[in-house]
Amino acid sequence: MADIVLDKVTKKYPDGALAVQEVNLEIADGEFIILVGPSGCGKSTTLNMLAGLEDITAGELRIGGERVNEKAPKDRDIAMVFQSYALYPHMTVRENMAFPLRLAKIDDKIVDAKVAEASKILDLGQHLDRKPSNLSGGQRQRVAMGRAIVRNPKAFLMDEPLSNLDAKLRVQMRTEVSRLQKNLGTTTVYVTHDQTEAMTLGDRVVVMRGGAVQQVGSPQYLYENPANLFVAGFIGSPAMNFIPATLENGELSTALGTFPLSDKVRRMAERGRRPVREVIMGLRPEHLEDASMVEGANSSRGATFTTQVDVLESMGSDKYAYFSISGKRASSAQLDELAADVGVSDLGAGQTVARISAASRAKEGSSLDVWVDLDKIQLFDPESGKALTYSD
Amino acid sequence: MAGIGGAETTGKKARWGLVNVVVVVYALFPVLWIVSLSFKSKKAISEGGFFPTEWTLDNYAAIFSTTEFIRPLFNSIGIAIIATLIAVVFGTMAAYAIARLDFPGKQLLVGVSLLIAMFPQVSLVSPLFNIERALGLFDTWPGLILPYITFSLPLAIYTLSAFFKEIPWELEKAAKMDGATPGQAFQKVIAPLAAPGVFTTAILVFIFCWNDFLFAISLTSTETSRTVPAALAFFTGSSQFEDPTGTTSAAAVVITIPIIIFVLFFQRRIVAGLTSGAVKG
Numbered sequence: 001m002a003d004i005v006l007d008k009v010t011k012k013y014p015d016g017a018l019a020v021q022e023v024n025l026e027i028a029d030g031e032f033i034i035l036v037g038p039s040g041c042g043k044s045t046t047l048n049m050l051a052g053l054e055d056i057t058a059g060e061l062r063i064g065g066e067r068v069n070e071k072a073p074k075d076r077d078i079a080m081v082f083q084s085y086a087l088y089p090h091m092t093v094r095e096n097m098a099f100p101l102r103l104a105k106i107d108d109k110i111v112d113a114k115v116a117e118a119s120k121i122l123d124l125g126q127h128l129d130r131k132p133s134n135l136s137g138g139q140r141q142r143v144a145m146g147r148a149i150v151r152n153p154k155a156f157l158m159d160e161p162l163s164n165l166d167a168k169l170r171v172q173m174r175t176e177v178s179r180l181q182k183n184l185g186t187t188t189v190y191v192t193h194d195q196t197e198a199m200t201l202g203d204r205v206v207v208m209r210g211g212a213v214q215q216v217g218s219p220q221y222l223y224e225n226p227a228n229l230f231v232a233g234f235i236g237s238p239a240m241n242f243i244p245a246t247l248e249n250g251e252l253s254t255a256l257g258t259f260p261l262s263d264k265v266r267r268m269a270e271r272g273r274r275p276v277r278e279v280i281m282g283l284r285p286e287h288l289e290d291a292s293m294v295e296g297a298n299s300s301r302g303a304t305f306t307t308q309v310d311v312l313e314s315m316g317s318d319k320y321a322y323f324s325i326s327g328k329r330a331s332s333a334q335l336d337e338l339a340a341d342v343g344v345s346d347l348g349a350g351q352t353v354a355r356i357s358a359a360s361r362a363k364e365g366s367s368l369d370v371w372v373d374l375d376k377i378q379l380f381d382p383e384s385g386k387a388l389t390y391s392d
Numbered sequence: 393m394a395g396i397g398g399a400e401t402t403g404k405k406a407r408w409g410l411v412n413v414v415v416v417v418y419a420l421f422p423v424l425w426i427v428s429l430s431f432k433s434k435k436a437i438s439e440g441g442f443f444p445t446e447w448t449l450d451n452y453a454a455i456f457s458t459t460e461f462i463r464p465l466f467n468s469i470g471i472a473i474i475a476t477l478i479a480v481v482f483g484t485m486a487a488y489a490i491a492r493l494d495f496p497g498k499q500l501l502v503g504v505s506l507l508i509a510m511f512p513q514v515s516l517v518s519p520l521f522n523i524e525r526a527l528g529l530f531d532t533w534p535g536l537i538l539p540y541i542t543f544s545l546p547l548a549i550y551t552l553s554a555f556f557k558e559i560p561w562e563l564e565k566a567a568k569m570d571g572a573t574p575g576q577a578f579q580k581v582i583a584p585l586a587a588p589g590v591f592t593t594a595i596l597v598f599i600f601c602w603n604d605f606l607f608a609i610s611l612t613s614t615e616t617s618r619t620v621p622a623a624l625a626f627f628t629g630s631s632q633f634e635d636p637t638g639t640t641s642a643a644a645v646v647i648t649i650p651i652i653i654f655v656l657f658f659q660r661r662i663v664a665g666l667t668s669g670a671v672k673g
């Protein structure tokens with residue numbers, strides 16, 4: 001077990017592609033770190049550099065305080081779980097799991113004991129003598145995990161380990177991975193595409209974009225204090241609503257109406273070096289509510305606007321009300337990039353969604369008074385994408 | 393419904409079975425003819441029917457009683473095995489490099505080996521004859537082994553690199569992460585998975601060397617290195633004027649036996665889909 005430090009780590013592929021730029025990251029001993037970001041942002045490349053499967057172009061990588069840039073994977077004492085599992089098809093489950101130990105020339109008795117222990121943890125006992133081709137996806141996944149845990153490595157690296165499982169199994173394995181990591185207390189770096197995995201698994205989440213780290217922090221912190229539009233739009237599901245707005249005399253004019261700024265938001269917005277006029281207003285769906293559902297005490301820190309509900313989805317615990325906004329759309333390079341990743345043409349133009357109480361009597365096609373929690377409004381500079389309401 | 397489906401597949405099976413039988417009979421008929429000839433006595437040969445009217449083992453006894461056949465058989469086995477071994481070892485290394493690495497001159501290597509494979513061998517016979525005579529390789533084992541390796545390597549490289557490309561790259565990465573040196577990763581993970589390819593290649597190369605007539609007849613002059621296909625052409629009966637049909641047939645039957653053994657021996661190893669289960673679910 002050890003801490004991992006990335007000091008301005010950069011990767012340039014031979015064909016000139018700059019996959020990772022100057023990533024600084026300090027991973028504490030025993031920490032569970034999630035790397036998340038859109039496709040092609042350099043997550044796998046970063047992981048492969050940690051593993052030693054890719055050379056580091058510049059910068060330094062230290063594991064347990066020791067520079068390991070030049071070390072071969074086998075000398076780094078790190079285990080990796082691949083997206084494809086990469087089980088050895090000609091070996092049984094037992095041999096697969098014993099492989100790292102055999103290479104380390106460990107005594108047969110100890111090998112047997114360790115394999116037995118790992119297979120007990122992962123509930124693979126009755127499959128030990130089967131070949132990987134005869135196992136189900138979930139079982140293969142567990143064998144891959146087993147191969148990683150048998151030798152108590154300094155760290156685990158996992159590259160989208162659950163993405164080949166179906167939805168139900170993924171949820172089940174997710175809790176299993178989490179439990180396993182907690183019990184073993186091994187430093188873990190986990191790459192994922194999946195919102196939920198990112199939010200639920202890690203101690204800290206690293207959001208990457210175009211090879212650069214955007215923000216690092218606990219899932220809750222990133223959710224509440226995104227440093228820029230990209231992080232704000234990436235974290236959270238359904239995604240944050242982005243609405244263009246003009247900031248004037250302590251008031252926000254938007255296509256939905258004019259909202260006064262709460263003291264808290266105004267104080268943070270005014271810290272900005274230059275007075276920004278045109279901004280993008282960010283609103284999480286749960287900070288919008290059916291006005292008739294809001295209690296008196298709360299309604300004082302909010303504002304209300306009226307809109308037409310296009311679509312209403314009932315989720316059981318609450319309802320999602322979708323409505324569209326007239327006028328121009330929020331546009332920013334970072335939002336365009338996010339939109340491209342999730343596959344919609346324009347994130348700022350999509351529907352605005354409110355997560356309202358299940359008791360709401362809102363109806364599709366009829367109008368609804370929507371309450372906005374003014375304290376929770378986030379403001380972004382459309383040019384740089386930086387959050388104006390971001391507090392360190 | 394099951395009944396209809398069942399009838400359909402039975403009908404299909406019957407049709408395919410019939411086609412198979414036709415193809416097999418068509419392919420095997422000349423072989424059977426040779427086998428039949430080899431068991432015929434001299435008198436029966438001149439009669440010309442398919443089944444021998446008079447069975448005899450004389451032809452076999454005759455070929456095994458002279459060095460005229462035994463020595464070439466020994467040469468054939470030795471030369472083919474050595475050439476196969478070397479070609480497969482070099483071919484494996486080259487194919488692995490081609491499938492897995494990006495090195496300068498890779499395209500050139502692939503191109504040149506393709507060129508060699510397509511080169512008409514006949515046009516090389518006289519230059520080779522002269523070169524080997526000058527080097528003292530003429531009528532020696534290496535004198536045949538070398539050209540066999542040269543012409544079977546492209547075949548080996550092509551077959552093997554196709555097999556290597558099938559093996560998921562990640563298995564090698566996984567082996568490295570598990571603590572293997574590149575050598576161990578190759579030996580313990582890649583090589584076992586490539587085994588079917590290696591055996592397939594070995595069979596193809598062996599058959600090529602075993603069957604070669606062109607080089608065997610032009611680059612040898614005595615029994616020290618003459619192989620069976622060439623030796624057959626020199627067969628005579630017990631007297632010069634005797635017709636050697638019976639003995640030639642017997643020899644032809646004998647030299648197909650090692651190939652059959654070779655194929656049967658390795659066939660068990662050629663298990664398709666050995667890599668299944670390596671990745672995904």
Ligand SMILES: Nc1ncnc2c1ncn2[C@@H]1O[C@H](COP(=O)(O)OP(=O)(O)OP(=O)(O)O)[C@@H](O)[C@H]1O
Nearest residue numbers: 013015017019038039040041042043044045046193
């Ligand atoms: N071997 C390579 N040679 C050149 N460029 C590469 C290579 N591998 C990856 N890249 C580039 O580096 C960038 C980062 O790739 P990487 O595989 O790290 O992305 P990722 O974040 O893991 O994406 P995904 O979520 O799709 O797996 C991409 O733009 C990719 O095109």
Ligand SMILES: [Mg+2]
Nearest residue numbers: 043044045159
């Ligand atoms: Mg990746």
